[in-house]
Amino acid sequence: MNRNYVNLDVNPCKMCMPMGGSLAFKGIESSMVLMHGSQGCSTYIRRHMATHFNEPVDIASTSLSENGTVYGGSRNLKHGLMNVIKLYNPKVIGVLTTCLAETIGEDIGRIIEEFKEKKDIRNIDIIPVNTPGYGASHFEGYFHTMRSIIEYYNRKKAKPNGKVNIIIPNMTCADIREIKRILRLFHVDYVLMPDFSDTLDAPYKPDYEKIPEGGTRIDVIKNMSGARATIEMSVSIDDRYSPGKYLEEEHGVPLYRCPIPIGIRNTDWLIKTLSGITGKQIPGSLAVERGRLLDAMIDSHKYNGEGTVAIFGDPETVYAVTSLCLENGITPLIAATGSKNLKFRNLIAAKGTQAIDGTDFEYVHEQVKKLRPHLLIGNSDGKIIREKEHIPLIRIGFPIHDHIGAQRKLFAGYRGSMRFLDDITNTLLDLKNESYRQKLYSEFFCRQGNT
Ligand code: SF4
Numbered sequence: 001m002n003r004n005y006v007n008l009d010v011n012p013c014k015m016c017m018p019m020g021g022s023l024a025f026k027g028i029e030s031s032m033v034l035m036h037g038s039q040g041c042s043t044y045i046r047r048h049m050a051t052h053f054n055e056p057v058d059i060a061s062t063s064l065s066e067n068g069t070v071y072g073g074s075r076n077l078k079h080g081l082m083n084v085i086k087l088y089n090p091k092v093i094g095v096l097t098t099c100l101a102e103t104i105g106e107d108i109g110r111i112i113e114e115f116k117e118k119k120d121i122r123n124i125d126i127i128p129v130n131t132p133g134y135g136a137s138h139f140e141g142y143f144h145t146m147r148s149i150i151e152y153y154n155r156k157k158a159k160p161n162g163k164v165n166i167i168i169p170n171m172t173c174a175d176i177r178e179i180k181r182i183l184r185l186f187h188v189d190y191v192l193m194p195d196f197s198d199t200l201d202a203p204y205k206p207d208y209e210k211i212p213e214g215g216t217r218i219d220v221i222k223n224m225s226g227a228r229a230t231i232e233m234s235v236s237i238d239d240r241y242s243p244g245k246y247l248e249e250e251h252g253v254p255l256y257r258c259p260i261p262i263g264i265r266n267t268d269w270l271i272k273t274l275s276g277i278t279g280k281q282i283p284g285s286l287a288v289e290r291g292r293l294l295d296a297m298i299d300s301h302k303y304n305g306e307g308t309v310a311i312f313g314d315p316e317t318v319y320a321v322t323s324l325c326l327e328n329g330i331t332p333l334i335a336a337t338g339s340k341n342l343k344f345r346n347l348i349a350a351k352g353t354q355a356i357d358g359t360d361f362e363y364v365h366e367q368v369k370k371l372r373p374h375l376l377i378g379n380s381d382g383k384i385i386r387e388k389e390h391i392p393l394i395r396i397g398f399p400i401h402d403h404i405g406a407q408r409k410l411f412a413g414y415r416g417s418m419r420f421l422d423d424i425t426n427t428l429l430d431l432k433n434e435s436y437r438q439k440l441y442s443e444f445f446c447r448q449g450n451t
Pocket residue numbers: 016017018037040041042044097098099100132133134
């Protein structure tokens with residue numbers, strides 16, 4: 001049977017919604033995640049996050065078994081909440097549903113209200129978020145969770161405060177620190193969310209902290225509805241999952257969307273938007289960094305000109321990497337994501353690149369075999385294609401669990417784009433140097449009977 005007619009994913013090019021939800025909560029101060037479902041869900045998510053960030057990652061589970069599945073998991077959820085409070089003493093608990101909890105129709109909002117009333121819980125915010133694993137991908141789960149957190153704290157409009165909300169996509173911890181540095185250079189008063197730059201990339205400390213320091217403060221999240229504008233770093237998220245759209249529609253906070261600032265155009269987009277919103281001049285040091293990136297682009301264009309690449313990962317990362325490749329003369333042969341995302345398809349197609357959404361790694365592999373790009377750019381799940389086709393893989397995105405240091409790699413801003421571009425160019429140079437020697441050896445040495 002033709003594979004295209006079978007409703008089956010082999011190695012999906014995505015992860016599930018609660019994975020994204022967990023990452024969003026890890027960027028909120030003093031928060032803990034409780035996953036309502038079977039133990040395997042939290043183990044799967046902890047394992048991916050712990051190996052990507054190289055940090056201990058705690059995610060609690062309500063451990064639903066046969067009994068809870070048949071008769072309802074209310075008891076498990078209440079028990080789990082009590083344990084999390086006793087063991088972690090958090091200010092915020094994010095309760096995320098899973099496939100199982102959604103399939104049996106658990107009303108987590110009602111169960112949480114009952115629990116809070118019975119135990120007289122007043123000083124802990126327990127935020128329910130519906131994240132059925134099969135509902136969408138980690139990409140939508142991440143934004144939907146952020147939207148739910150903002151909705152929870154911004155039911156009433158806050159007083160105008162002149163701040164700029166910055167909604168961060170799934171970037172590295174180093175990228176978030178770079179965005180904060182750019183904001184400081186602009187002297188902008190901002191609220192950045194979620195901020196997992198410290199919680200998931202903490203310095204060594206002799207004593208283990210159950211909940212690491214850092215994250216977006218709750219008191220500032222409460223003021224997001226009084227901000228002067230929101231910059232949401234996503235051009236492909238659907239409006240129904242968009243935190244910026246909620247703030248715009250419910251509280252009249254103007255929304256500006258920009259791609260992940262990777263590549264010169266995308267970074268310019270962010271810098272100009274910041275300058276436009278605040279009315280401030282672009283800082284001189286950023287102009288110097290831009291000039292260095294331009295210089296690096298000139299240095300490398302002659303090596304990149306004939307390079308081809310296959311890109312895969314979550315829609316926003318793939319879009320940003322595609323932009324960087326195109327502005328440097330590297331041709332993306334395919335740009336693939338596991339999320340079903342029409343906006344992504346249209347944006348990529350407008351750049352003249354073959355866009356594939358809702359796909360799996362089996363299909364990406366088939367395309368790679370057919371098109372034979374020089375490079376692969378994406379997350380670690382492409383390593384099988386790398387091994388089988390002997391094509392180098394430059395790692396970006398989530399998860400990266402076969403290399404260390406993913407959390408501290410810089411891709412964003414002028415400086416990150418330059419480092420990333422150098423990485424791509426040098427990999428192409430290595431390929432060229434290796435293959436042309438082989439070609440010369442075969443053509444001139446072996447042909448003359450010297451083998
Ligand atoms: S897909 Fe469903 S069952 Fe699997 S880990 Fe995600 S929530 Fe759990």
